[in-house]
Amino acid sequence: MAAVETRVCETAGCSSEAKLQCPTCLKLGIQGSYFCSQECFKGSWATHKLLHKKATLLCFAGDGALWHRLLRGCGVSSLEMCKSHLDVVLGTLLWVALWSRGWSRWTQKCQPQPFCDSLSKNEDEKAKREVSSWTLEGDINTNPWSGYRYTGKLRPHYPLTPTRPVPSYIQRPDYADHPLGMSESEQALKGTSQIKILSPEDIEGMRVVCRLAREVLDVAAMMVKAGVTTEEIDHAVHLACIARNCYPSPLNYYNFPKSCCTSVNEVICHGIPDRRPLQEGDIVNVDITVYRNGYHGDLNETFYVGEVDEGAKRLVQTTYECLMQAIDAVKPGVRYRELGNIIQKHAQANGFSVVRSYCGHGIHKLFHTAPNVPHYAKNKAVGVMKPGHVFTIEPMICEGGWQDETWPDGWTAVTRDGKRSAQFEHTLLVTDTGCEILTRRLDSIRPHFMSQ
Numbered sequence: 048m049a050a051v052e053t054r055v056c057e058t059a060g061c062s063s064e065a066k067l068q069c070p071t072c073l074k075l076g077i078q079g080s081y082f083c084s085q086e087c088f089k090g091s092w093a094t095h096k097l098l099h100k101k102a103t104l105l106c107f108a109g110d111g112a113l114w115h116r117l118l119r120g121c122g123v124s125s126l127e128m129c130k131s132h133l134d135v136v137l138g139t140l141l142w143v144a145l146w147s148r149g150w151s152r153w154t155q156k157c158q159p160q161p162f163c164d165s166l167s168k169n170e171d172e173k174a175k176r177e178v179s180s181w182t183l184e185g186d187i188n189t190n191p192w193s194g195y196r197y198t199g200k201l202r203p204h205y206p207l208t209p210t211r212p213v214p215s216y217i218q219r220p221d222y223a224d225h226p227l228g229m230s231e232s233e234q235a236l237k238g239t240s241q242i243k244i245l246s247p248e249d250i251e252g253m254r255v256v257c258r259l260a261r262e263v264l265d266v267a268a269m270m271v272k273a274g275v276t277t278e279e280i281d282h283a284v285h286l287a288c289i290a291r292n293c294y295p296s297p298l299n300y301y302n303f304p305k306s307c308c309t310s311v312n313e314v315i316c317h318g319i320p321d322r323r324p325l326q327e328g329d330i331v332n333v334d335i336t337v338y339r340n341g342y343h344g345d346l347n348e349t350f351y352v353g354e355v356d357e358g359a360k361r362l363v364q365t366t367y368e369c370l371m372q373a374i375d376a377v378k379p380g381v382r383y384r385e386l387g388n389i390i391q392k393h394a395q396a397n398g399f400s401v402v403r404s405y406c407g408h409g410i411h412k413l414f415h416t417a418p419n420v421p422h423y424a425k426n427k428a429v430g431v432m433k434p435g436h437v438f439t440i441e442p443m444i445c446e447g448g449w450q451d452e453t454w455p456d457g458w459t460a461v462t463r464d465g466k467r468s469a470q471f472e473h474t475l476l477v478t479d480t481g482c483e484i485l486t487r488r489l490d491s492i493r494p495h496f497m498s499q
Contacts, residue, residue, distance in 0.1 A: 199465030
């Protein structure tokens with residue numbers, strides 16, 4: 048990081064004096080990006096790094112004038128830029144070509160379904176069966192980024208299918224049609240530590256959307272079995288969202304290309320659904336967020352694929368226990384930083400580590416906002432819980448070390464040592480005496496993996 052003039056730290060919940068700037072942002076000519084310390088910089092990395100990707104993609108998206116302005120501003124030649132981002136360029140051009148070729152065929156197979164507040168079990172089964180068998184022509188490429196050294200055995204299965212359309216009658220978040228997928232409402236509050244206290248109307252809106260998000264995750268749960276691709280799970284999720292008059296929140300959020308995240312084995316989070324069939328013995332996390340009437344509801348669960356080994360069972364069980372022990376501590380007056388102490392203590396007692404790069408977050412009309420909720424011990428999260436706060440807890444627990452890296456797709460976070468990771472998430476409302484789990488199952492108190 049490079050030293051710069053005094054500014055306010057841009058990490059959510061931190062208002063400390065900032066004298067450091069991201070060196071990659073300096074190179075790309077991105078304004079701002081000031082932080083008070085390496086710790087804050089690392090804590091914001093999950094969202095901050097998206098700016099690097101978007102700036103790069105915009106250069107190659109056909110805007111020649113912007114391309115040359117950015118290169119001149121950064122002092123980087125066209126040759127240097129092409130060398131440093133060749134994989135991104137090729138991937139983007141391939142996606143555009145496939146998208147333009149396949150779009151008309153895709154839309155014929157993905158007609159919007161009529162709105163209903165809640166599907167019956169038979170209708171959900173129908174949505175499951177209606178997952179399209181259509182795939183892009185040609186061979187599957189499991190090595191789209193030449194020279195990249197994978198940390199584990201998992202490989203992407205490219206090309207991705209084209210982005211699915213969302214009917215125009217469904218309300219969309221502000222980033223849905225933004226060329227870079229940026230949320231201007233989130234950017235406007237970037238750097239603030241103020242945590243919104245929701246009104247009764249807001250709380251009711253959150254209850255509704257979180258219930259719908261839970262229904263969509265339950266649809267995804269029916270899809271998890273050996274031989275099913277994560278792309279097919281994503282398709283089922285997309286249809287389930289449309290049927291509930293919901294927008295799938297991940298879709299185009301900073302240009303994320305799919306309607307949910309599917310994270311298999313060593314993938315920590317933000318895995319992009321693709322054409323890899325799930326295999327017996329895998330574990331897979333499905334992360335669902337839906338948007339309805341101006342509110343987002345967010346949750347995820349990790350599932351077994353067929354019979355799994357005892358190590359996988361211990362990891363998944365411990366991860367769920369970490370979440371629930373943290374939830375048990377939620378009540379007015381508790382500092383958000385305390386949750387990480389609870390989670391790490393239980394994870395370490397069972398021989399596991401806690402991911403530090405990704406956090407829980409505030410959620411309501413904004414997908415991600417204050418508070419920041421780290422899951423590791425001795426963190427510096429700002430804020431004290433008050434009635435009306437709504438936020439997520441979503442610990443990511445690893446078999447080996449907690450360190451992570453990101454695939455060249457700019458999204459898929461994997462363990463650096465290639466060992467497995469699991470995650471569970473709920474959206475919570477702080478009440479006068481404790482908390483309400485807004486994304487809880489209504490038909491059972493047990494997560495799905497306990498019935499597999």
